[in-house]
Amino acid sequence: MTASTAPQPERATRSVPRRATYHHGDLRRALLDASLELAREGGPDAVVVREATRRVGVSANAAYRHFADREALLETVASRAQGRAADVIAEEIAAVPDTGDDRVVARGRFRAVGIGYLRFALAEPGLFRTAFGVPVDLSRSASAEAAGECGRTPFQLLSDQLDAMVESGALPPERRGGAELLAWSAVHGFAMLALEGPLRGLPPEAVEQIAPRLVEMVDLGLGLVESPVAGG
Numbered sequence: 001m002t003a004s005t006a007p008q009p010e011r012a013t014r015s016v017p018r019r020a021t022y023h024h025g026d027l028r029r030a031l032l033d034a035s036l037e038l039a040r041e042g043g044p045d046a047v048v049v050r051e052a053t054r055r056v057g058v059s060a061n062a063a064y065r066h067f068a069d070r071e072a073l074l075e076t077v078a079s080r081a082q083g084r085a086a087d088v089i090a091e092e093i094a095a096v097p098d099t100g101d102d103r104v105v106a107r108g109r110f111r112a113v114g115i116g117y118l119r120f121a122l123a124e125p126g127l128f129r130t131a132f133g134v135p136v137d138l139s140r141s142a143s144a145e146a147a148g149e150c151g152r153t154p155f156q157l158l159s160d161q162l163d164a165m166v167e168s169g170a171l172p173p174e175r176r177g178g179a180e181l182l183a184w185s186a187v188h189g190f191a192m193l194a195l196e197g198p199l200r201g202l203p204p205e206a207v208e209q210i211a212p213r214l215v216e217m218v219d220l221g222l223g224l225v226e227s228p229v230a231g232g
Helices: 024-042 049-056 070-094 102-123 125-133 154-168 179-195 204-223
Strands: none
Touching: 024 049, 024 070, 024 125, 049 070, 070 102, 070 125, 070 154, 102 125, 102 154, 102 179, 102 204, 125 179, 154 179, 179 204
């Protein structure tokens, strides 16, 4: 048998995974979906361009056709996460029964905003940290990118219910100014204490019991008539 006719060893073949192809809009959406999952798993620090593109199955350079840099991707993911929060809040608002008493309904829906916010924080801590830890100001608080399927952002939902409180007579008009920041600060502070602070050891049922009491205190505190400080 000559060398030319001798049987040749079979060459090992390596399967190369086919890289997915996307239309322009599809790739952007796929990268956002992958990045949203990264945020869910590990918060904003987990949103990394290279890992998002690896999960989608494209080169890292492909991401930069849609996002200028990681910060641009992260800001968009934060807006998407706010949209998820908005839909949870909207569900709580919709669950408030219409008793026919405008004041009661307005207060119930205002409190539902806080309950929904805390529900989202505890159920989706990674998305919560991304949604409300990444933005450095309120410039996107009314952005369409930060709106959920309900069509409103979390900040808009809060403002809507405060306006409804004034219209129903449940909140004095003179107490309306800055009320969003006061209510938000109180509820967000409790959320962070429960997620990362000394209250993180509380069992879930304890947090669930505290939440409605907290938003009740915020509601009642906003409506209190200012009184002069003793000795003032």
